[in-house]
Amino acid sequence: AQSVAQPEDQVNVAEGNPLTVKCTYSVSGNPYLFWYVQYPNRGLQFLLKYITGDNLVKGSYGFEAEFNKSQTSFHLKKPSALVSDSALYFCAVRDVNNAGNMLTFGGGTRLMVKP
Amino acid sequence: DTEVTQTPKHLVMGMTNKKSLKCEQHMGHRAMYWYKQKAKKPPELMFVYSYEKLSINESVPSRFSPECPNSSLLNLHLHALQPEDSALYLCASSPRGRGPSSAGTDTQYFGPGTRLTVL
Numbered sequence: 217a218q219s220v221a222q223p224e225d226q227v228n229v230a231e232g233n234p235l236t237v238k239c240t241y242s243v244s245g246n247p248y249l250f251w252y253v254q255y256p257n258r259g260l261q262f263l264l265k266y267i268t269g270d271n272l273v274k275g276s277y278g279f280e281a282e283f284n285k286s287q288t289s290f291h292l293k294k295p296s297a298l299v300s301d302s303a304l305y306f307c308a309v310r311d312v313n314n315a316g317n318m319l320t321f322g323g324g325t326r327l328m329v330k331p
Numbered sequence: 332d333t334e335v336t337q338t339p340k341h342l343v344m345g346m347t348n349k350k351s352l353k354c355e356q357h358m359g360h361r362a363m364y365w366y367k368q369k370a371k372k373p374p375e376l377m378f379v380y381s382y383e384k385l386s387i388n389e390s391v392p393s394r395f396s397p398e399c400p401n402s403s404l405l406n407l408h409l410h411a412l413q414p415e416d417s418a419l420y421l422c423a424s425s426p427r428g429r430g431p432s433s434a435g436t437d438t439q440y441f442g443p444g445t446r447l448t449v450l
Contacts, residue, residue: 248435248436250438250439252441257419257444257446258443258444259335259337259421259441259442259443259444260374260421260423260441261441262438262439262440262441265436265438267436304371306373306374310435311435312435318376318379318387319376319439321373321374322373323372323373324371324372324373326371
């Protein structure tokens with residue numbers, strides 16, 4: 217079984233400050249990890265993914281995420297937040313043994329960036 | 332181009348109506364998905380098509396009927412829906428279908444969704 221948790225329903229940060237959106241996962245094998253962003257009344261946009269290799273993954277719009285196997289975490293980060301980053305963020309996991317190619321999503325974290 | 336298109340953007344229907352949602356991608360992807368998303372909740376998987384064949388049905392009620400006419404198109408036929416079926420319906424696609432474990436590395440690309448309201 218695979219699962220993912222986003223412990224914070226909402227994260228508030230001031231514009232220009234660094235932001236972190238937390239994600240922890242549970243899989244039986246090795247994980248494939250994804251971050252998506254969703255703006256109001258829109259579909260999910262892919263930000264970045266971790267498959268293997270370097271633990272620090274760089275993605276779209278200046279976002280990056282760090283894979284930490286010992287802590288089973290994949291936190292999303294950005295050095296300097298923009299008001300336009302305000303949106304709903306979803307972490308997702310797929311177990312390498314999951315031939316069904318099914319993603320399991322976390323509950324989502326709403327990021328609010330204030331001017 | 333990583334675009335998945337969905338029509339219509341909005342749909343309002345009565346409980347006795349029959350309607351269809353359409354999804355299209357021209358990226359040559361061989362896996363396509365339907366998700367249902369309630370407000371402020373994560374997407375819930377409904378169906379997966381792999382190489383134009385239904386490979387996963389997540390115990391979805393029969394009032395939802397998927398169809399994959401070809402590798403670029405995915406439809407969701409709706410009949411006798413209930414008000415609780417009101418939601419954002421998302422289509423997604425990924426390059427490879429179900430099978431080799433390496434397909435698990437594939438990214439799913441989502442369309443903008445259809446906002447469905449059932450009266």
